[in-house]
Amino acid sequence: MAAPAPLVDGPIARTLVLFSLPILASNVLQSLNASINAAWIGHLLGTRALTAAANANTLLFFLLSISFGLTIAATILIGQSLGAKNYLQTKRVMGTCFMFFGAASLVIAVLGFAIAPHILAAMRTPPDAVPLAAAYLRIIFLGVPAIFLFSFMMMALRGAGDSRTPFIFMLVSAVLDVGLNPLLIKGFGPVPAMGIAGSAVATTIAQWFALIALIFWLYRSKHVLCIGRGETHFLRFDGAVLKSLLTKGIPMGLQVVVVSSSMILMISLVNRFGSMTVAAYGASFQLWNYIQMPAFAVGSAVSSMVAQNIGARRWDRVNRIAVAGIVYNVLLTGALVVAVTLSDNAAFSLFLGDNAAAIVIAKHMHLIVSWSFILFGIAFVLASVVRAAGAVMIPLLILVVAIWGIRIPISAFLSHSGVDGVLWGFPAGSGASVVLTFLYYRFGNWRQAKMLEG
Numbered sequence: 001m002a003a004p005a006p007l008v009d010g011p012i013a014r015t016l017v018l019f020s021l022p023i024l025a026s027n028v029l030q031s032l033n034a035s036i037n038a039a040w041i042g043h044l045l046g047t048r049a050l051t052a053a054a055n056a057n058t059l060l061f062f063l064l065s066i067s068f069g070l071t072i073a074a075t076i077l078i079g080q081s082l083g084a085k086n087y088l089q090t091k092r093v094m095g096t097c098f099m100f101f102g103a104a105s106l107v108i109a110v111l112g113f114a115i116a117p118h119i120l121a122a123m124r125t126p127p128d129a130v131p132l133a134a135a136y137l138r139i140i141f142l143g144v145p146a147i148f149l150f151s152f153m154m155m156a157l158r159g160a161g162d163s164r165t166p167f168i169f170m171l172v173s174a175v176l177d178v179g180l181n182p183l184l185i186k187g188f189g190p191v192p193a194m195g196i197a198g199s200a201v202a203t204t205i206a207q208w209f210a211l212i213a214l215i216f217w218l219y220r221s222k223h224v225l226c227i228g229r230g231e232t233h234f235l236r237f238d239g240a241v242l243k244s245l246l247t248k249g250i251p252m253g254l255q256v257v258v259v260s261s262s263m264i265l266m267i268s269l270v271n272r273f274g275s276m277t278v279a280a281y282g283a284s285f286q287l288w289n290y291i292q293m294p295a296f297a298v299g300s301a302v303s304s305m306v307a308q309n310i311g312a313r314r315w316d317r318v319n320r321i322a323v324a325g326i327v328y329n330v331l332l333t334g335a336l337v338v339a340v341t342l343s344d345n346a347a348f349s350l351f352l353g354d355n356a357a358a359i360v361i362a363k364h365m366h367l368i369v370s371w372s373f374i375l376f377g378i379a380f381v382l383a384s385v386v387r388a389a390g391a392v393m394i395p396l397l398i399l400v401v402a403i404w405g406i407r408i409p410i411s412a413f414l415s416h417s418g419v420d421g422v423l424w425g426f427p428a429g430s431g432a433s434v435v436l437t438f439l440y441y442r443f444g445n446w447r448q449a450k451m452l453e454g
Contacts, residue, residue, distance in 0.1 A: 007161040007308040008083055012317060013324045016301055020328065022167040023158070024297035029167070031289070033174040040181040041199055049196045052133035055125040056200075060140060060147075063108060065260065067101070067148055069253025071155040073245050075300075076307045076388050077451055078159030078225070083311025087224065089452070094225055095234030096241040097152060105148035112141035136200045143204030150211040153218075156225055158304050165217070173210035177203050244452045251392040255399050262403045266422070269411055273419045280361035281419075283351035284369070287340055291370060294332035295377030298325050299384040306388035307451075315447070322385045322441070329377035337370045365423055372427035379433040382441045391446035398440065402433035 007015060034057070042050040074097045081090040112119070116137045120130050150173070154166035183191060184198030194201060218226050227234050270281045302325040309317045340347050348362045379402075383395040407429025414421025440446065 007079075007305045008312040008314050008317070012305075012320050013327075016298070016305060016321065016324050017328060019161070019163050019305065020294075020297045020301040022163040023300050024293055024332075026154075026163075026167045026170050027293045027297055028290070029170055029174050031293075033177055036178050037181055037199060037203070040178075040185060041196060044182060044185050045196055048129055049132055051126060052129040052196060053136055053199065055120060055129065056133045056137040056140060059119060059137065063144070064147070064151070065256040066253055067104075067151065068256050069251065070101075070245060070249035071152050072252050072303070072387070073249030073451075074152060075155045075159035075304060076248070076390070077241065077244060078156050079161075079304050079307025079388070080311035080451055082160055082224065083308035083314075086311075090224065091227055091231055091234040092238045092241050093452075094156065095227055095231075095236060096238045097156070097245060098149070098227075099235055099237060100242065100245065101148045101152045102145060105145040108148075109141045109144040112144065113138050116141065132196045135195075135197045139197055139200035139204055143200075143207045146204070146207040146211045150207055150214065153211065153214055158300065159307065160223075160225055161304065161308060163301065163304075165214075169210050169214045169217075172213065173206045176209060177206035180205060240452060248390060248392050248451060251396045252387060255396055258396070258399050258403055262408060265408055266411065266425070269415050269422045270419060272415065276355075276358050277361055277419055279352060279355070280348075280358045280365060283348050283358070284362050284365045286351055287347055287366070288369065288373065291333060291336045291340065291373050292376065294336065295329050295373065295380045298329045298332070298377070299380045301325070302381055303384040303388045306385050310389055318385065322382060325381040325384070326378050329381050330374055333374050333377045337374065340366065340370065365419075368420060368423040369426045372430040375427070375430035375434045379430065379437040382437045386437075386441060386444070386446040386449075389446050390449035390451040391444070394440050394444060394446070395437070398433060398436045402429045402436065406432045 007019070038050060038053065041053050074093065077093045077097075078090060081087075081093055117130060117134045120133050120137065125133055150169075154170065157163070157166050180202035181199050184194050184202050185196070186198075187193030267278070267281070270278055302321055305321050306318055309315070309321065344363045344366060345359060348359045348366075352358045352362065379398075383398070387395055407425040410428045411422045411425030414424055
């Protein structure tokens with residue numbers, strides 16, 4: 001039986017950085033995979049097909065966002081169980097989570113396949129793109145069980161202290177997806193041309209293959225997360241585990257909703273200033289997504305490490321993990337901010353071409369906003385620590401206050417002075433998030449929180 005990675009022993013700083021880097025690489029790989037697939041569709045099938053895929057993928061992203069908090073909760077449950085060397089509890093968590101994600105994704109797949117055209121119509125997808133989008137989306141829905149279960153299995157491995165294996169299998173999935181896309185879209189030899197449906201088939205095949213290969217690897221290596229032949233009774237809904245998964249996971253998932261909904265309002269504020277400004281904002285936003293990736297990677301690593309150490313009752317290491325996470329976030333995010341700032345013309349021309357006026361606006365936006373992501377990262381790391389203990393409601397409330405109580409009102413109020421006023425809402429919200437999260441981390445009762453009762 002393979003033992004979990006030693007997140008409760010050894011040097012904290014070195015362990016954290018080695019654990020974070022595969023997570024960061026996985027996040028970048030996931031973004032590149034989506035971008036390359038979009039490029040294949042756009043170049044091989046045209047803008048109508050790209051519009052169809054964009055609408056379908058928006059819905060898929062929404063579904064994945066719903067499951068995000070639940071997979072994080074599963075990661076923490078597994079981390080705490082393995083940290084405590086409670087292998088029976090680990091099996092309970094794995095069995096319940098596997099059954100839950102399998103059953104939920106199967107329901108979503110069946111319903112989604114049946115009502116895909118109606119969903120797209122409700123999204124006001126352009127009528128000429130609906131048939132293409134429906135064909136694409138229906139096939140994607142056939143892959144939803146694999147997508148959900150593969151995501152859960154990768155997060156479970158991270159909870160067990162292994163971030164390298166999930167990256168390897170994600171790389172396999174991405175290479176297969178990107179390689180099959182042009183082959184199935186245009187056809188080759190005996191392979192028929194499937195058009196946009198071919199892109200969806202490629203993604204579905206890649207996800208199912210990666211899931212099956214990952215499960216095979218887990219059993220071949222006799223991993224601690226495996227449920228053996230005599231343990232099939234764990235493949236059921238354990239009431240305590242399911243309650244924890246939902247009560248802890250849903251608030252964490254709502255954080256994605258809070259952020260994504262705020263960005264809709266932010267773009268509506270920017271829209272007032274014309275297409276040139278919107279184009280500059282869109283290009284900046286693309287780069288800001290990459291700048292934020294180190295914070296998400298370090299925060300995820302911190303969450304897994306803290307969960308295992310709490311399970312092992314190694315509270316003496318928790319604060320040191322938090323400090324190391326903050327330091328790495330500042331260094332990595334800061335380095336990206338500086339790199340983009342020094343190469344801003346080249347960076348923004350990737351999205352804006354030779355539109356000099358838009359590039360100037362984008363560079364100015366970047367100077368106002370980019371450094372605030374360092375503050376965002378600090379808050380995210382501290383929030384990851386307290387969530388790993390099972391405290392999920394206060395971080396959600398802090399995020400609501402920072403974004404909807406501070407960032408949005410400040411941006412709306414200052415928008416009358418120009419687009420700069422809208423942008424200053426970012427550092428204001430990030431600053432408030434850092435202060436409030438630090439106060440809760442320092443003085444709150446999160447150490448008394450529990451992930452699982454019984």
